[in-house]
Amino acid sequence: xxxxxSLSLQAFPSVDKEKQSLQYLISRIDQQKGPFRSVTExxxxxxxxxxxxxxxxxxxxxxxxxxxxxxxxxxxxxxIFTAREGILKQIRQATAESSMALDFVSLLLSxxxxxxxxxxxxxxxxATLPLGVLGGEVVQMPQLPDLERRHQEMVSIGWRMQxxxxxxxxxxxxASRLEEEVGRETTYWSQVLAVKEKRWPLSRLPxxxxxxxxxYGFAEAYSDFRDRGLAxxxxxxxxxxxxxxxxxxxxxRQLRVRILRQGRPIASTMNATTSIPGDGSVEKExxxxxxxxxxxxxxxxxxxxxxxLVNQGVRCIDNSVLIPFESDxxxxxxxxxxxxxxxxxxxNSSPVVANIATSLRILLSYAHRQSLRNRSEKPPPLRExxxxxxxxxxLKPVIEYFQHRSHVQxxxxxLEQLHKILAVAGMDLSIETAGSFQSHVIASLVNNKPYDSAxxxxxxxxxxxxxxxxxxxxxxxxxxxxxDIHTALHPPTxxxxxxxxxxxxxxxxxxxxxxxSMQFSSFAPLESHLLHLSTxxxxxxxxxxxDDWRIFSPxxxxxxxxxxxxxxxxxxxxxxxxxxxxxxxxxxxxxSDQGTWTWDTLGLQGGGEKRSLSNVFESxx
Amino acid sequence: MxxxxxxxQIPASRHDQVLNILAGVAAMQPVPILxxxxxxxxxxxxxxxxxxxxxxxxxxxxxxxxxxxxxQGDLFYMQLVTDVAETLPKPLAEESMEMKVIGSxxxxxxxxxxxxxxASSFTGANPTDxxxxxxxxxxxxxxxxxxxxxxxxxxxxxxxTPITSGSPMDFMSALDYTHTSTYALSGHRFTxxxxxxxxxxxLLPSNRTEQASHLSKIDISHAHLLDPSGMxxxxxxxxxxxGSKVEAMTKGVNELLGLKETLKGVVEMEPGERLALDTRVx
Numbered sequence: 001x002x003x004x005x006s007l008s009l010q011a012f013p014s015v016d017k018e019k020q021s022l023q024y025l026i027s028r029i030d031q032q033k034g035p036f037r038s039v040t041e042x043x044x045x046x047x048x049x050x051x052x053x054x055x056x057x058x059x060x061x062x063x064x065x066x067x068x069x070x071x072x073x074x075x076x077x078x079x080i081f082t083a084r085e086g087i088l089k090q091i092r093q094a095t096a097e098s099s100m101a102l103d104f105v106s107l108l109l110s111x112x113x114x115x116x117x118x119x120x121x122x123x124x125x126x127a128t129l130p131l132g133v134l135g136g137e138v139v140q141m142p143q144l145p146d147l148e149r150r151h152q153e154m155v156s157i158g159w160r161m162q163x164x165x166x167x168x169x170x171x172x173x174x175a176s177r178l179e180e181e182v183g184r185e186t187t188y189w190s191q192v193l194a195v196k197e198k199r200w201p202l203s204r205l206p207x208x209x210x211x212x213x214x215x216y217g218f219a220e221a222y223s224d225f226r227d228r229g230l231a232x233x234x235x236x237x238x239x240x241x242x243x244x245x246x247x248x249x250x251x252x253r254q255l256r257v258r259i260l261r262q263g264r265p266i267a268s269t270m271n272a273t274t275s276i277p278g279d280g281s282v283e284k285e286x287x288x289x290x291x292x293x294x295x296x297x298x299x300x301x302x303x304x305x306x307x308x309l310v311n312q313g314v315r316c317i318d319n320s321v322l323i324p325f326e327s328d329x330x331x332x333x334x335x336x337x338x339x340x341x342x343x344x345x346x347x348n349s350s351p352v353v354a355n356i357a358t359s360l361r362i363l364l365s366y367a368h369r370q371s372l373r374n375r376s377e378k379p380p381p382l383r384e385x386x387x388x389x390x391x392x393x394x395l396k397p398v399i400e401y402f403q404h405r406s407h408v409q410x411x412x413x414x415l416e417q418l419h420k421i422l423a424v425a426g427m428d429l430s431i432e433t434a435g436s437f438q439s440h441v442i443a444s445l446v447n448n449k450p451y452d453s454a455x456x457x458x459x460x461x462x463x464x465x466x467x468x469x470x471x472x473x474x475x476x477x478x479x480x481x482x483x484d485i486h487t488a489l490h491p492p493t494x495x496x497x498x499x500x501x502x503x504x505x506x507x508x509x510x511x512x513x514x515x516x517s518m519q520f521s522s523f524a525p526l527e528s529h530l531l532h533l534s535t536x537x538x539x540x541x542x543x544x545x546x547d548d549w550r551i552f553s554p555x556x557x558x559x560x561x562x563x564x565x566x567x568x569x570x571x572x573x574x575x576x577x578x579x580x581x582x583x584x585x586x587x588x589x590x591x592s593d594q595g596t597w598t599w600d601t602l603g604l605q606g607g608g609e610k611r612s613l614s615n616v617f618e619s620x621x
Numbered sequence: 622m623x624x625x626x627x628x629x630q631i632p633a634s635r636h637d638q639v640l641n642i643l644a645g646v647a648a649m650q651p652v653p654i655l656x657x658x659x660x661x662x663x664x665x666x667x668x669x670x671x672x673x674x675x676x677x678x679x680x681x682x683x684x685x686x687x688x689x690x691x692x693q694g695d696l697f698y699m700q701l702v703t704d705v706a707e708t709l710p711k712p713l714a715e716e717s718m719e720m721k722v723i724g725s726x727x728x729x730x731x732x733x734x735x736x737x738x739x740a741s742s743f744t745g746a747n748p749t750d751x752x753x754x755x756x757x758x759x760x761x762x763x764x765x766x767x768x769x770x771x772x773x774x775x776x777x778x779x780x781x782t783p784i785t786s787g788s789p790m791d792f793m794s795a796l797d798y799t800h801t802s803t804y805a806l807s808g809h810r811f812t813x814x815x816x817x818x819x820x821x822x823x824l825l826p827s828n829r830t831e832q833a834s835h836l837s838k839i840d841i842s843h844a845h846l847l848d849p850s851g852m853x854x855x856x857x858x859x860x861x862x863x864g865s866k867v868e869a870m871t872k873g874v875n876e877l878l879g880l881k882e883t884l885k886g887v888v889e890m891e892p893g894e895r896l897a898l899d900t901r902v903x
Contacts, residue, residue: 219648376649379815381622381860382869 031089107134184239191241191282192233198283205232214243216290218297220368220375222389225297231289241282245289252292252338255299255360257353260322260330267350269357270336292338298364298394299335305395312399312489323399326406331356359398359462366459367392396489397463404466404487407496407523408433411470411483414527417578417601418534425581425599426612427475427538434469465489472530474537476544479511480504481533483526498526502533509540513554527578535576538613542574545614546621563588572617583613585620623864624763625873626775626856627881629888631820633851642887643811643818643855646880651809654821658806659701661798662902696902699798700761701789705805758789766895774877775892778864805844808853815873816880819856823847855888857881 018024033039103125110117111132118131144152195214196202205213217229232244258268299319306314306321313324320334331353380387412433419429465488472481484499501517511533520526535557543549543559549572552558558573568588575582580600587593597616611619631639644651764778784792793800808821824844857880859873881890 372649376652376812378810379812379817379860381862382815382873383862384866384869 031085104134108136111135184235187239188235188241195233195241195282195286200283200286202233203230205230208232214286216286217293218368220371221293221297222300225293225300229290229293231286243282243285243289252288253296253335254292254338255295255357256332256334256336257357257360258332258334259325259350259353260332261328265332266329267353269353288338294361294364296335298360299333301364301367301392302333302360302394305391305393308391309395309399309489311494312403314395314399321395323395323402325402333360356398360394362459363394363397363462364392366463367394393463400487400489401462401466403496404468404485407487407498408468408470408485410523411485411498411526414530414578415470415472418530418576420601421576421579421581421599422475422534422538424601426614427541428473428477429475429534430473432471434471474511474534476506476509476537476540478504478506479509479533479537481530483530493521495521497521498523500526500529500533506540508543510536510551510554511540531576531578535574538574538576538581542572542614542617546617570621572620581613583616587620622779622781623861623870623873624777624779625772625859625861625870625877626766626777626893627877627890628775628857628893629855629884629890631853631855631888633853636820636853639853639855639888640809640820642884643809643820646883647811647813647818649811651811651820654806654808654810654819655705656806657703657705658804659800660802660804661699661701661793662801663696663699664797664799665696665902695765697762697764697900698801698902699793700763701784701793702759702761703756705756758784760784760789763898763900765901766893766898769892769895772870772874773892774874775895775898776864776870777898779860804847813880814876815859816876817858817860819858820853821856822851822853855890857890 029039030036099122102120103122106117106121107125107129110121111134114131118126192202192212201215203213203215205211212233213230214233215230217226219226221229228245232246234242234244236242254270256268256270258265258270260266302321303316306316306323315322320332323331323333325331333356412431415429415431419431422429465486467487468485470483470485472483473479474481480503482501482503484501485496486493486499487496489495498520499517500520502511502514505512514533514536518529520529539551539557539559543551546561549559549561552560552571552573556573557575558571560569560571562569568590570588571586573584575584580598582599583597585595585597599613640651760780760782762780762782766775766777769775790800803826805824805826806821807824808819811818811820823846825847827843827845857877859877861869861873864870877890884890
């Protein structure tokens with residue numbers, strides 16, 4: 001029983017009539033147990049059981065302690081609340097006790113010096129009792145037996161020791177608790193410092209002033225994404241740093257670019273395992289959160305832009321954007337959770353998709369840079385109508401580039417074929433390609449003006465409409481045909497346009513009668529124009545070698561000659577198309593004496609007769 | 622167009638700090654500006670006091686009265702402004718920008734140094750009158766601010782007319798305006814939403830001749846401050862396309878008041894003294 005006693009700083013509770021009154025009891029119960037609503041028979045019984053099981057004296061302190069013990073499972077806040085209540089109660093009781101003691105002494109003194117005593121008396125005492133009604137005299141302490149006295153001393157020493165032990169223990173507990181806390185704080189702050197050393201901007205969370213946050217979003221992003229680019233740095237139970245993205249986060253996501261053929265993916269960006277720099281998990285998480293928010297914004301902007309590019313065959317279906325690619329394929333751009341990368345079954349990682357993804361990201365970064373530049377300009381005057389957010393050009397350069405590339409490739413293929421056919425017929429068609437994308441970039445980097453940064457120059461090359469030039473030298477050996485290929489997705493062209501310019505035309509050539517430059521907006525008319533030009537050039541070539549022939553009529557593919565002293569004439573026509581070159585002749589205007597000589601690339605492969613056009617023509621003459 | 626304004630004053634010692642804070646608020650690097658202002662005064666019309674003819678049709682009299690009111694009404698000073706910093710050769714401008722990158726912990730170079738570099742490049746860039754004429758001049762008109770009864774900010778009518786070609790001086794003399802004085806405005810510009818923040822000091826050319834001749838270069842290194850204590854002025858301005866549209870005006874006022882709240886404790890922004898901003902000819 002003795003070890004359960006504790007040294008109380010309180011005076012011994014005196015039995016007071018007032019304390020038995022119902023009013024006092026109610027307030028006391030209210031203070032001890034809280035509102036009556038929470039005091040049920042069950043929890044009272046439980047309390048009593050706890051009381052009985054622990055061998056405690058039902059003192060006031062111990063009751064409090066047991067109550068606290070029972071409520072240990074409850075939250076910390078409630079603990080603090082009860083502790084506060086306890087302290088307040090004790091203070092109140094101490095005040096009451098001391099004022100009562102003061103009244104008692106004052107009343108006792110009021111017999112000797114009433115004036116002094118009166119000044120310290122409470123109003124209540126003055127009203128109820130007359131002065132000097134309490135007397136006192138010195139009495140001899142009853143002599144206790146030695147044994148009894150020693151017992152009492154022992155008890156009091158025991159009490160004191162025990163209480164001191166208890167105090168010491170609780171201090172030690174507090175010290176160890178504080179030590180743990182310090183350890184946790186140290187880990188937390190060292191991790192925060194590590195984040196800061198990696199140059200992540202730290203700031204206060206706008207809504208919670210006492211919470212640190214790291215900003216990983218982009219300042220120039222659209223406000224939805226800019227505001228989301230902030231995560232609270234919270235301390236978890238063992239002191240390590242954890243990121244809190246709030247409610248807006250729904251897992252990290254990543255932009256996926258795939259090439260589909262007939263709806264089936266044949267290449268994807270997702271199988272490349274991207275390793276994010278930074279060893280610490282928090283840094284990694286911040287980096288991936290940044291990547292995620294960037295890709296989400298990119299996806300959002302691509303979607304906005306794609307809706308305005310329907311005329312280019314771009315389609316938005318659900319979350320994905322589909323762009324036509326190389327006649328039978330499609331590029332699909334969508335946003336997928338980052339963790340799905342493992343489930344992707346395509347193993348083929350084409351450099352095309354990776355390059356598309358990189359270009360899209362570079363273009364968004366560039367758009368951010370442009371938006372900072374625009375924002376820093378003098379602001380326009382306020383108007384009633386709100387200015388619309390401009391569309392970024394992210395898809396446009398990519399589509400332009402692919403469209404341009406495919407057109408250049410098909411022209412090149414066509415010209416190569418033509419070259420082969422003419423080579424079989426013993427004529428030369430030289431093709432020179434200038435202004436490929438790479439050569440442009442290198443040239444611009446070499447001619448870089450001193451104050452343009454290399455990045456800006458590169459980006460300008462990427463965003464400005466692509467342009468290529470091809471120069472043909474026609475079979476007559478003199479005429480040059482220059483084909484300028486421009487691709488721009490804005491009006492008026494809304495696609496690729498071809499400008500064909502003829503140069504160095506000999507005045508006697510039939511080409512001289514054609515307009516010097518012609519513009520085409522699609523491939524088929526360009527093809528037939530080039531074929532026509534080549535045909536005319538072949539005719540010119542023949543005419544220059546055989547003097548007695550002349551052209552049948554302007555713009556026609558036929559030549560003729562009239563033999564001296566004869567009314568009949570010989571006719572020859574050159575027919576050039578994508579597959580073959582044919583020479584039709586008709587001698588003396590007779591249908592019986594006519595024929596066709598054909599050159600095609602099959603003949604080249606098969607090792608057939610290899611006679612040149614002029615050779616054949618000469619023999620026919 | 623209308624202009625809504627708030628002004629604040631900063632001692633020179635706090636300039637760098639305020640520049641840093643403003644860079645943070647506006648989330649952009651400060652743009653250095655150096656403007657040359659030429660003040661023009663209208664010549665009074667001597668024939669405007671012609672007595673009104675008695676008789677005739679009432680209409681004629683009315684129009685004549687209106688004309689008379691116009692000619693006898695207030696006349697305003699006007700200014701020709703050109704941004705000298707913009708005409709700097711670009712590499713130099715960028716170099717000076719780099720020197721003043723805020724927020725990286727680098728100290729700003731001292732004010733005189735900045736001005737020195739600007740002035741030297743300025744004089745180097747514009748040695749002849751031709752180049753002076755190729756500067757982009759803006760004709761500025763500012764009305765007397767409205768009586769500040771309804772709005773907690775200064776609001777006034779304004780017009781900025783860019784002069785795209787021709788000689789601005791000839792134009793002004795054709796308008797019957799004479800050049801009276803020259804000053805320069807040197808400082809930094811920020812943009813925060815639709816507010817244009819200007820942290821500047823006014824400089825006067827050092828000698829009389831420079832002050833009188835409008836086309837001569839202002840040698841900033843020798844110019845002296847208008848306010849010898851070196852105080853800087855922070856001007857927050859919102860331009861509103863149509864001052865009669867209440868909604869746009871309220872939006873502008875609210876934006877300025879929001880900025881005032883943000884800058885509380887940094888710079889106390891107040892509406893300007895109406896009569897101090899008077900542009901009428903007395």
